[in-house]
Amino acid sequence: MDTQHWRSTIAAAQAGDRQALDELVAGWLPLVYNIVGRALNGHADVDDVVQETMLRAVDNLGSLRDPDSFRSWLVAIAMRQIRDRARRRTPDRLDESAPQDAADFAELTVLKLQLEGQRREVAEAVRWLDDEDRQLLSLWWLEVAGDLSRRELAAAVGISRQHAAVRVQRMKERLETSRGIVRALEGACPDLRELTARWNGRPDSVWRKRLARHQRGCGYCGDAREPVVPAERLLVGIALVPIPVGFTLSLAFGGKTAAAATVAGTSVGWSAKVLGALTKPAVAMTAGATIVAGGAYVVTQPPDATPPPRAAVTSSAPPVASAPPPVSASPSPSPSPTKKADLYGTVVDAVDRAPDPDTEPRALPHRPEAGITSTGGRQAVMQHRGDSVTLSGQGYVLVRWQISPQSRPGSLVMPTWTGLKGKLFHVASGGGRRMDDPMAGSPGDLATGMGGPDIGYAVLPDGTQQMWQNEYFYVDGSVTLTVNERGADYGLTVFPTTWDKATEDIKAGPPRGAIRYGLVRDTGKDDTPVPQYVTRATPADPATVPQESRV
Numbered sequence: 001m002d003t004q005h006w007r008s009t010i011a012a013a014q015a016g017d018r019q020a021l022d023e024l025v026a027g028w029l030p031l032v033y034n035i036v037g038r039a040l041n042g043h044a045d046v047d048d049v050v051q052e053t054m055l056r057a058v059d060n061l062g063s064l065r066d067p068d069s070f071r072s073w074l075v076a077i078a079m080r081q082i083r084d085r086a087r088r089r090t091p092d093r094l095d096e097s098a099p100q101d102a103a104d105f106a107e108l109t110v111l112k113l114q115l116e117g118q119r120r121e122v123a124e125a126v127r128w129l130d131d132e133d134r135q136l137l138s139l140w141w142l143e144v145a146g147d148l149s150r151r152e153l154a155a156a157v158g159i160s161r162q163h164a165a166v167r168v169q170r171m172k173e174r175l176e177t178s179r180g181i182v183r184a185l186e187g188a189c190p191d192l193r194e195l196t197a198r199w200n201g202r203p204d205s206v207w208r209k210r211l212a213r214h215q216r217g218c219g220y221c222g223d224a225r226e227p228v229v230p231a232e233r234l235l236v237g238i239a240l241v242p243i244p245v246g247f248t249l250s251l252a253f254g255g256k257t258a259a260a261a262t263v264a265g266t267s268v269g270w271s272a273k274v275l276g277a278l279t280k281p282a283v284a285m286t287a288g289a290t291i292v293a294g295g296a297y298v299v300t301q302p303p304d305a306t307p308p309p310r311a312a313v314t315s316s317a318p319p320v321a322s323a324p325p326p327v328s329a330s331p332s333p334s335p336s337p338t339k340k341a342d343l344y345g346t347v348v349d350a351v352d353r354a355p356d357p358d359t360e361p362r363a364l365p366h367r368p369e370a371g372i373t374s375t376g377g378r379q380a381v382m383q384h385r386g387d388s389v390t391l392s393g394q395g396y397v398l399v400r401w402q403i404s405p406q407s408r409p410g411s412l413v414m415p416t417w418t419g420l421k422g423k424l425f426h427v428a429s430g431g432g433r434r435m436d437d438p439m440a441g442s443p444g445d446l447a448t449g450m451g452g453p454d455i456g457y458a459v460l461p462d463g464t465q466q467m468w469q470n471e472y473f474y475v476d477g478s479v480t481l482t483v484n485e486r487g488a489d490y491g492l493t494v495f496p497t498t499w500d501k502a503t504e505d506i507k508a509g510p511p512r513g514a515i516r517y518g519l520v521r522d523t524g525k526d527d528t529p530v531p532q533y534v535t536r537a538t539p540a541d542p543a544t545v546p547q548e549s550r551v
Helices: 003-014 018-040 046-059 067-088 091-096 105-112 117-128 131-144 150-157 161-185 190-198 205-217 231-235 269-278 337-343 499-506
Strands: 248-252 288-292 295-299 371-374 380-382 388-404 416-434 468-482 489-497
Touching: 003 018, 003 067, 018 046, 018 067, 018 105, 018 131, 046 067, 067 131, 067 150, 105 117, 117 161, 117 231, 117 388, 131 150, 131 161, 131 231, 150 161, 161 190, 161 205, 161 231, 190 205, 371 489, 380 388, 388 416, 388 499, 416 499, 468 489, 468 499
Parallel strands: none
Antiparallel strands: 248 295, 288 295, 371 388, 380 489, 388 468, 388 489, 416 468
16 A cells, blocks of 8 residues: 555544554554564464554554654564563573474464475574574565565664664574575485484574584585575565464553544444454455454454464364364264275275365364374475375374476376374365466466476376375374475475364465365265375385375
């Protein structure tokens, strides 16, 4: 929206126009959320800091003399709240901010914006930065994306533009070091694996120095497999991360402000407008709102739902009130026990056509979730032939695809599931697109997630089902997933996840910026399909698993 419009909107809000105030909060909430989210890397305090920032902005709007400085004024308020929160932290609270204890902002950025390659690498490198660098990066990221100016960045930090240039340059150097660490950890260097055997998986400054020192002296880890693109070129034009389901904004303010919210029974403009902002196409969520005395309360989920649990290495989620009742992984008792036992594993994934983009998925049955543990941790990144991860427990797993046909175009040797004990189902597909959907902005829309006419396309084996960007599976037991790349180059990222997150993903359809809605494959019974390449055996070469396996 143009500057003139915002200038008039701010002036109207200062004069007491409720509708203008509604629009002001709705329009600037996503920017504040992204600044705070990156600075705190998704810590549980993000919601509180965002809420306090917006509350202070509303409460002090009358003191703003120049409407043209609103954005820098708002960003400065956000940064003060971030620094105040850091000063208030106790050592125990500091430990709570560890990335493995929450779905951090780096992961959220990768998933929500569907970042791949070096853009994903930059987002994940943020985990290795210190608090001060993350705070600065939260502003610099928005500067190179076109959402902030250098003058506003410097004003928010409280330094001159010259000093800001020095600070940004030092932060960029540490970011590049962290990018190198991310690349090294995704590699197959045996010396690095030995070095990290004692590492608990938590990025910190001590391990950053150790891993950086190893990378500088290692011919394997220091040899970039492709030209490294500067971070600022990668971040130009990247959108704001949408506000996630579960985010709550509660603004209670009294009669001292020009636009005091009213109690239920009168105007509900505030909640309606903020609610409208939270349900714009860029944000995948269902929202509900309730007015409370003295202010507005807005939640980005149905009022009878509970917030989704945070992703972790071991994840569990009780059924939510608004969801269908949990469905057992086994069907109801049948007069024919033998037939029931034979049913599991006889229904195998088959080739299917892409659904209509506007066809919403049916409800995903909610199977029991006791939690999944992964030998790859909270996020297992597998980039090379032979890389594997073993998943154990009872719950949902996300397998995210990334194909690089420009490296080695040709046929795909699909990943395989081996050593299955118990049951494994293919329950849903999401990510907003199938891998053969056209990539927006490519010449003639001819490029897809499988490649393009100038580099060739990755080719699936005959009769193989086309994968989606995100594939969801349900494990009840244990199984090992192995990358078998040979021909087309591909990588897999594997996350223990939850029913809530899978449901949120598959419902993020075209109105929210995706190409198509997801697809539900789970019937809730033993006739839910199993993956095409799965076996209870443990072959010496996992690539030999038959395509239409029966388990």
